[in-house]
Amino acid sequence: MDQFLQALVSGLLLGGFYAVMALGLSVIWGVMGVINLAHGEFLMIGAYMAWGLFRFFGLDPFASLLLILPLMFLVGYLLQIILINRIVERPYLMALLVTFGVSIALANTFKILFTSDPRNVPVVYNGSMQLVGITFPIVKTIIFFVALLSMICLQIFLQRSRLGKSIRATAQNKNAARIVGVDINRVYAITAGLCIALTAAAGAMISPTQAIFPFMGPPFTLKAFTITALGGLGRIPGALLGGIILGITEILVSTYVQGIGTNLGIVTSFALLVLILVLRPQGLLGGLRPLDAEAE
Amino acid sequence: MSAPLLSVYDLYAGYQDFDILKGIDLEVHPGEIVCVIGPNGAGKSTVFKAIYGFVKVRQGAVRFDGQEITNARPRDVLNAGISIVPQLRSVFPQMTVMENLEMGMYLEKNQTRVRRRIQYILDLFPRLGERRAQMAGTMSGGEQRMLEIGRALMLEPKMVMMDEPSAGLAPLIIRTIFENIQRLNREIGLTVLMIEQNARQGLEASHRGYVLELGRNAYEGPARALLDNRDVRRAFLGGQ
Ligand SMILES: Nc1ncnc2c1ncn2[C@@H]1O[C@H](COP(=O)(O)OP(=O)(O)OP(=O)(O)O)[C@@H](O)[C@H]1O
Ligand SMILES: [Mg+2]
Numbered sequence: 343m344d345q346f347l348q349a350l351v352s353g354l355l356l357g358g359f360y361a362v363m364a365l366g367l368s369v370i371w372g373v374m375g376v377i378n379l380a381h382g383e384f385l386m387i388g389a390y391m392a393w394g395l396f397r398f399f400g401l402d403p404f405a406s407l408l409l410i411l412p413l414m415f416l417v418g419y420l421l422q423i424i425l426i427n428r429i430v431e432r433p434y435l436m437a438l439l440v441t442f443g444v445s446i447a448l449a450n451t452f453k454i455l456f457t458s459d460p461r462n463v464p465v466v467y468n469g470s471m472q473l474v475g476i477t478f479p480i481v482k483t484i485i486f487f488v489a490l491l492s493m494i495c496l497q498i499f500l501q502r503s504r505l506g507k508s509i510r511a512t513a514q515n516k517n518a519a520r521i522v523g524v525d526i527n528r529v530y531a532i533t534a535g536l537c538i539a540l541t542a543a544a545g546a547m548i549s550p551t552q553a554i555f556p557f558m559g560p561p562f563t564l565k566a567f568t569i570t571a572l573g574g575l576g577r578i579p580g581a582l583l584g585g586i587i588l589g590i591t592e593i594l595v596s597t598y599v600q601g602i603g604t605n606l607g608i609v610t611s612f613a614l615l616v617l618i619l620v621l622r623p624q625g626l627l628g629g630l631r632p633l634d635a636e637a638e
Numbered sequence: 639m640s641a642p643l644l645s646v647y648d649l650y651a652g653y654q655d656f657d658i659l660k661g662i663d664l665e666v667h668p669g670e671i672v673c674v675i676g677p678n679g680a681g682k683s684t685v686f687k688a689i690y691g692f693v694k695v696r697q698g699a700v701r702f703d704g705q706e707i708t709n710a711r712p713r714d715v716l717n718a719g720i721s722i723v724p725q726l727r728s729v730f731p732q733m734t735v736m737e738n739l740e741m742g743m744y745l746e747k748n749q750t751r752v753r754r755r756i757q758y759i760l761d762l763f764p765r766l767g768e769r770r771a772q773m774a775g776t777m778s779g780g781e782q783r784m785l786e787i788g789r790a791l792m793l794e795p796k797m798v799m800m801d802e803p804s805a806g807l808a809p810l811i812i813r814t815i816f817e818n819i820q821r822l823n824r825e826i827g828l829t830v831l832m833i834e835q836n837a838r839q840g841l842e843a844s845h846r847g848y849v850l851e852l853g854r855n856a857y858e859g860p861a862r863a864l865l866d867n868r869d870v871r872r873a874f875l876g877g878q
Contacts, residue, residue, distance in 0.1 A: 504744070511730050511741050518728035519689070521721075522789070523713040523745040 357589025384561025388542025393430035418538025460553035495591025731775025742792030
């Protein structure tokens with residue numbers, strides 16, 4: 343029973359992280375219909391930035407978010423204007439090819455720059471505390487709350503602000519957004535900026551808990567994909583639900599299945615993805631269909 | 639006669655390298671309801687898209703309220719005083735009626751004015767008022783049309799362009815839509831340029847009409863005269 347409770351708590355903590363980790367993919371997909379296969383690479387970049395700032399300037403990875411967020415917003419914004427805006431209106435395959443190309447280019451550039459040696463960010467508070475018989479790893483608990491906070495902020499931004507509303511409007515019907523005067527390309531660029539910044543932030547946050555290397559991205563892309571299939575496109579509560587389902591499943595499997603080894607995350611995620619796509623191809627909550635589809 | 643509010647002169651536009659419009663002329667005077675009819679594929683929607691900056695104008699000019707708006711961006715056209723209700727459904731399905739109206743005034747930053755204007759539109763269409771908190775995507779086709787029209791009125795446009803406002807609606811609802819268009823025209827002096835597939839009803843609700851065919855002007859005149867014209871009747875109004 344204790345073991346089960348512990349697994350649930352660990353899964354929940356992991357799930358909170360998975361939710362922010364996946365949001366970038368899900369929002370870009372929902373707003374512009376582009377599946378960003380380079381998603382995990384932006385997480386990798388965030389992790390490397392946190393490592394660099396920690397290693398050379400002694401900056402704490404959570405403090406480094408203040409630098410990483412604006413910088414990666416700019417990167418996402420420019421990438422969208424320079425590259426992605428040209429392919430948004432084209433068939434799906436084009437976007438897949440281009441973002442796949444971006445992912446390969448990024449991973450290999452980082453390999454050349456930093457070699458494939460794993461890097462670590464050994465923060466001093468990397469321990470854990472006990473609470474009512476359950477172990478809470480400190481870093482993972484902080485990640486969970488930062489993740490929750492950023493999702494709440496993002497949700498309020500999307501629901502309440504004028505800019506947030508224009509993003510939702512574009513996701514729901516881009517032609518209609520255009521006729522009320524929304525500058526679609528600007529909305530796309532801001533969306534990309536936000537999503538890339540959030541993804542890189544997720545990478546920075548987990549830097550104390552896992553090895554950082556150039557090819558760490560793809561498993562995260564796959565998991566983000568699974569979470570999106572679970573929770574729907576561009577929906578924050580959906581991403582939270584999907585993240586928690588994946589997190590808890592993963593921890594339960596690793597707790598009760600013996601000898602599943604280090605690839606368990608990918609195996610669980612992949613099994614879950616196949617299961618959803620077979621049973622409910624429209625996504626668990628019916629949200630895998632782009633909202634804009636009905637308008638076209 | 640007064641100076642035209644909208645004048646489209648010798649308009650050429652199309653998709654890829656191909657001209658769909660081959661010299662369209664069109665005028666709308668303040669306070670008029672003008673109806674454009676013509677067979678499928680004649681280029682009616684393309685005229686609207688060209689005016690609105692969705693399709694590039696290759697030759698000719700568009701002037702509105704004394705301003706040259708040829709190839710202007712959608713937001714500049716909006717600012718000049720034209721709003722549009724497009725042919726395809728265009729509500730934001732996962733936003734409430736209120737939020738949809740709010741989006742109609744996206745270009746206005748003063749929230750007090752936005753709220754005042756929303757109240758005005760809700761009073762104008764009590765039906766929308768009753769459903770202010772409903773998600774637009776769950777409303778009936780007719781209600782969604784009313785919402786699109788209400789949203790188009792948010793910025794107090796001088797003219798609204800409607801692309802087939804009656805499309806896909808039940809006969810009774812179609813009548814309500816046309817009655818509302820005429821009411822807005824009477825009560826707030828709204829100028830309307832509309833495309834109609836229900837040519838007869840569209841013309842009956844209008845002051846003047848244009849018949850387009852193969853990207854060119856075929857006939858034009860007072861709506862009454864078009865309804866009585868034998869050639870127009872035979873070709874475009876279903877015989878008799
Ligand atoms: N996006 C597009 N790309 C290429 N061709 C197009 C596009 N949109 C319209 N066309 C073509 O332009 C021509 C005119 O289309 P348009 O939509 O203006 O016709 P319409 O008069 O509005 O017809 P309908 O009554 O069916 O709405 C058609 O032959 C159509 O196939
Ligand atoms: Mg049309």
